[in-house]
Amino acid sequence: MAKELKDLTKSEENYSQWYNDLVVKAGLAENSAVRGCMVIKPYGYAIWEKMQAILDRMFKQTGHENAYFPLFIPKSFFSKEAHHVEGFAKECAVVTHYRLKNDPEGKGVVVDPDARLEEELIVRPTSETIIWNTYKNWIHSYRDLPILCNQWANVVRWEMRTRLFLRTAEFLWQEGHTAHETREEAIAEATKMINVYKEFAERYMALPVIVGHKSPNERFAGAEDTLTIEALMQDGKALQSGTSHFLGQNFAKAFDVQFTNKEGKLEYVWATSWGVSTRLMGALIMAHSDNNGLVLPPALAPIQAVLVPIYKGEEQMKTIVAKLDAIAAELRARGLSVKVDARDNVRSGFKFAEYELKGVPVRLALGPRDLENGTIELMRRDTLEKEVVPQEGLIDRVAALMDEIQQGIFDKARSFRDSMITPVDTWEEFVRTLDTKGGFVAAHWDGTVETEVAIKEATKATIRCIPLDAVDEEGACIYSGKPSHQRVLFARSY
Amino acid sequence: MAKELKDLTKSEENYSQWYNDLVVKAGLAENSAVRGCMVIKPYGYAIWEKMQAILDRMFKQTGHENAYFPLFIPKSFFSKEAHHVEGFAKECAVVTHYRLKNDPEGKGVVVDPDARLEEELIVRPTSETIIWNTYKNWIHSYRDLPILCNQWANVVRWEMRTRLFLRTAEFLWQEGHTAHETREEAIAEATKMINVYKEFAERYMALPVIVGHKSPNERFAGAEDTLTIEALMQDGKALQSGTSHFLGQNFAKAFDVQFTNKEGKLEYVWATSWGVSTRLMGALIMAHSDNNGLVLPPALAPIQAVLVPIYKGEEQMKTIVAKLDAIAAELRARGLSVKVDARDNVRSGFKFAEYELKGVPVRLALGPRDLENGTIELMRRDTLEKEVVPQEGLIDRVAALMDEIQQGIFDKARSFRDSMITPVDTWEEFVRTLDTKGGFVAAHWDGTVETEVAIKEATKATIRCIPLDAVDEEGACIYSGKPSHQRVLFARSY
Incomplete structure (x- = not known):
């Protein structure tokens, strides 16, 4: 172990390698024989279990119940919501057969061509489609609403470049899926849950986060609005740590989920979904640790x-x-x-x-x-x-x-984060800040997708969020010079 | 609800329909749009969560830690243990592609033929192979042993005839996978865990069970010995409720997992695995409920x-x-x-x-x-x-x-179970008991697979177990008349 510690790459030399070394050497996780899939080792899983237990309690305190929906989603379900299929079809695991047979040439087993599924099944990358197809049978009248369900599950997104905890083909998460009578109630739910995530991140992970709206270009595929909590890692990159989506009536329309409202009229149901994943493990590790190893907040430490x-x-x-x-x-x-x-x-x-x-x-x-x-x-x-x-x-x-350390870790992370929010007013300053300092850059943006995309192409920085507490301020877009009336936060990110 | 209750099929009229009605009407689970996969509804999931919490505590008290291994298993891993592939290859979901694309004919999405995996991935039906491939890197010396890991996960077995909770294509379970220095230690572990299951079933589920060895023909694919807990349902059929396997060195040999023992010699590692699943929900429901609905033991009731x-x-x-x-x-x-x-x-x-x-x-x-x-x-x-x-x-x-009811439910189930263990000594009695009374039939068996298979074909009854507490008793096999020195328990089963 002394030797292993000595082998830990210094974070200032190679942050990315330091992170990977730390995850492996501290016994949190490792890569598996399956491309992009990780093994979460007992010490890492013990931290995740603590996160789960706290989040689960917070969900129940806010009136939610757990349920479980199928791992597989019929391919046709994906086509029903246009943006959703756009967002997920290109990186999904597809089940096409249900049987292996002995290789006629005697080399192990092969897929049995006679056992082809009539319709292919997708391993869920997220469960809106299968859940709204189920809710259709649960919802008839306003009396059946709201539905406040959460699911703890594994999901698969076929990422090409993976990193332990931060981006893996399979990951563990929870996904809340709620159904409501009115637009206002659904928006209130999405807001409530992003605040639950904020409280969890700050109070238990000692991780200060900024709550805001995603720009339209960065929204969840199928959402009308995506709320996010954005954290800052010690290398100055942002990490999206949890999201809560107001889905409007998109999935209700895609799966024809209508209810009789109090006036006796048929109406489509309003929806939200919200999730955090084992990615939080990556945030926890990168936000606090040092060249000696992990620094765990007492609230989540398996051994205190x-x-x-x-x-x-x-x-x-x-x-x-x-x-x-x-x-x-x-x-x-x-x-x-x-x-x-x-x-x-x-x-x-x-x-x-x-x-x-x-x-x-x-x-x-x-x-x-x-x-x-x-x-x-x-x-x-x-x-x-x-x-x-x-x-x-x-x-x-x-x-x-224990309380002192918990607070100390949070204060340190917050001071750092606060010192890394830089307001800039010119393009030159914008680029220089990203290149020399990193962190969040608070800048005016003209509100168009074109500008957002152009900035990303030029600098690799994206709009992390439009903070909920952004103040009205007249200014000019750092890229186009067009008028803007609030600053948004840009950053390079994980 | 009053109407729904009225619609509950009477158990004496159609036990199987009564069970299905009950599961659906009590809001425990329902079938999904995906063949063989169920949706576990909030009330059902709340019971499962209670089971999980208690079992998890019992596992930790006996020194186990949780971890998480990949959902997918490379196809080639299956071929490495001959009995294992025999047991699972014929009913598994196979992932062959990792991308969909827009249908050139404009009808939704289709599998992208350019995104075929080099090696197909199997959705885990059980995780011995991927776990032992991982343990290979964790185990070098006797100092690395024992490894006592458990995983809570979903698994998929492509069952053709499914029933809610009892037999579903996807189900939730826990699977313990342990690695040991010696045969004796591994056998002791397998025994310890079947006793944990027995305690859980009896104390919390109020479900009396018989602990015993499976006959060779009914063993887990790849095990040297399978221990089982067998419960009796109210219709007189047995239900295997949990199993614990002594795997010998089979998986260590298949994945070449050797360690340096205390004498400095290389040796293959000894293994166990053990699991219970959402099938326990089926056992809980069928063992205690009546024509008015569920009867839940207070220890597992979401509302007491x-x-x-x-x-x-x-x-x-x-x-x-x-x-x-x-x-x-x-x-x-x-x-x-x-x-x-x-x-x-x-x-x-x-x-x-x-x-x-x-x-x-x-x-x-x-x-x-x-x-x-x-x-x-x-x-x-x-x-x-x-x-x-x-x-x-x-x-x-x-x-x-609460204690009185818990005990009352257990006592009732035990009296019934005890009244349904019938010792028989002739083939005629054997068949008549199965046909008229059901339950466990305690009979002599000559110990051969041929006889076991012939009895199953003739009567649909299988050897549920060779009870751990079976007493030595000389007798003649009810089928072949050959000598036998202990009775085993036969039953028709779920």
């Missing part, structure tokens, strides 16, 4: 405090480990997730490096001198600050430290 | 007690609902999951029928007379017993009733 004995000889070990076990029991009684690492086949220096790599928020180390003095060494992972503290009052101190 | 107001006029309603809200708050403070149904657009009789259909364990109804007398009407779903009880002491009474 690790206790390491320092000793010579078996006798001393027993005494010290017994003391650490007692401290660990008290910490657990305070609701903390704690590990005592009493392995005797690796040195303590190796253990220290390992838990730094794994981002454990607090490390406690107890040696013979501490035993005499009633002290213990305490290190916090986020600042790498180390101090020797009295054992008395330790439990309160560690418990309080 | 429902409170229904009986009133005339708005004034009375307000007073009574306020009282019920107060009672509900107290019940929730005791950890119970409780609902007050104050809907004013349906009559209380309709509500009663609805919650009976949905299997809510306890119903409380409060009317004007109760308000005067300080009483409340209490009904338990399992026995349909109704009594008027004092409001005083109600919270304790309802809390205690």
Whole structure:
């Protein structure tokens, strides 16, 4: 592990390689034998489970229920909503057969040509079509509304260039799909859920995000409006971390889902969908970690405090480990997730490096001198600050430290992010800021897709969002010079 | 709902139709537009979530961690373990392409022939092959063992005749995959996990099960031994509810997974796998329910007690609902999951029928007379017993009733099951018991596959298991007359 840590690429040398090294060496995930599909390893999955549990609770608190819809979508469903098929048909896994048979030439198994499906099935890249086809049978009257369903599932998008967690052919996510009586209610739902995501990102992931509307060009395929939370990574690139879509009546019309409203008239149902995925793992890792490894906010750390004995000889070990076990029991009684690492086949220096790599928020180390003095060494992972503290009052101190670290990680990320929002008023400044500093560039835009596309082609920067809290301000588009009345946020992004 | 309940087929008239009606009408699941794939509706999914949460806790308490492996398995992986490919190749969904394109004839989208995969991918029917291909990189020395991983996932087996929950093309499950240093350790793990399943089934599902070995003919494809828990449904058919496999070194050899043992020698790793699925939902429903609807054990009921107001006029309603809200708050403070149904657009009789259909364990109804007398009407779903009880002491009474009902449902199922294990000694008795009574038939068997197959062809009964607690007893095979020294359990099954 000490060796592995030494091999961790420095982030300033190659950020992208640093990220990949970190994901693999910290035991979060790895590439599999299947192109673009990852294996999420136990330590990575434990973080994802914590995210899931918190999000699931937040969804239920806002009135949503979980359900499960089929993995497969009949090909014909895709053609029913024009923008949707445009958006997803070019990168989807297609099931064409339902049987293998022994190779007549004796080489393993081959696809049985006699077992061809009448209609091909698409492995879901998202579930609007199959869900709205189902909702058709659930919705007849306004009394059947709203429907507030969420699904935890795997989805597949055949990405050509993949990166662990950030962009994989298969990924895990949740997708909420709601059905409403009125446009206003659906818009309110989409807004409510993007705010749930914002609260989750900031409070639990310690990740400050900007909430805004996507530009029409960046909207979800089939949406009338897409709300997004945008985070900033330490290399100055933005990362879209969650989206919530107001789908209008597009899917209701595509699947003919009508209801009798309170006035007794038939009307199409209004829809939203919203999702976050294992991509959040990438955001969490890139936003906080350093050259020593992961930095995990305590709210999501599988191990919040690790206790390491320092000793010579078996006798001393027993005494010290017994003391650490007692401290660990008290910490657990305070609701903390704690590990005592009493392995005797690796040195303590190796253990220290390992838990730094794994981002454990607090490390406690107890040696013979501490035993005499009633002290213990305490290190916090986020600042790498180390101090020797009295054992008395330790439990309160560690418990309080969890909140302090959580807040500290958030504050650091927010200061950085805030320092990386640069208002610019000229094209030259715009390009220079992107090239030398990165981050979000707040600039005027004339509101046209043509300008947006031209800027992307010239700089690789896209409009990350039109912030919800953007203030009215007259100005001129940095690209076309045409009038604009609010700044939008551009950035290069993941 | 009253009408829907009336439409519920009587179980004695058509058990199979009764089951399907119940699943659909109670809002548990329904068939989807995709052949053989179901939609699990919110009420059904809420039960599954409870099962998941309990099982997940039990797995973690026994030292397992969750991870996630790819949905897709390269076709060639299947050929590596001969029995495995035999077992699964004939019923699997095959992905052959990764893109659709617009139909040149303008009719929606078609598969793009230029986007054919070099090697076809199988949608996992089970994950031994992809996981052991991954473990190869994780395991080098005995220090890397054991690996104790579990995965919650969807799997696909292209079943031709499907039934909601019991047999669907896609289903949800968990699959544990463990790797060990020794044969003994792997066997102990497989045994431990079948006992976890037994405890789960009996304690939470109130479902008595028999633990035993599968006969060689009924083993998992690739296993050296399969342990099973077998439950009995109310129509006298058996249902395999969970299995745990000792895989020997078969997958380690197929994927060349060797480790350096403590003596410094290379050795193949020993394996187990074990799983339960949404099929458990079918077992839960069929084991306990009646012609009024579901009967749910309190440990798995999404709503444990429902409170229904009986009133005339708005004034009375307000007073009574306020009282019920107060009672509900107290019940929730005791950890119970409780609902007050104050809907004013349906009559209380309709509500009663609805919650009976949905299997809510306890119903409380409060009317004007109760308000005067300080009483409340209490009904338990399992026995349909109704009594008027004092409001005083109600919270304790309802809390205690949960345990009583849980135990009552289990005892009833166990008495029935026990009454349906029939020892027989002749072929004639064997056939007659199967035809007139059903259930488990305890009979001598000569231990050969030929006899097992012949019995199945003659009677549709299979060996459900060779019980772990079978006693030594000399006898003659009911079919061949050859010597046998223990009875095995035969039954017709789902």
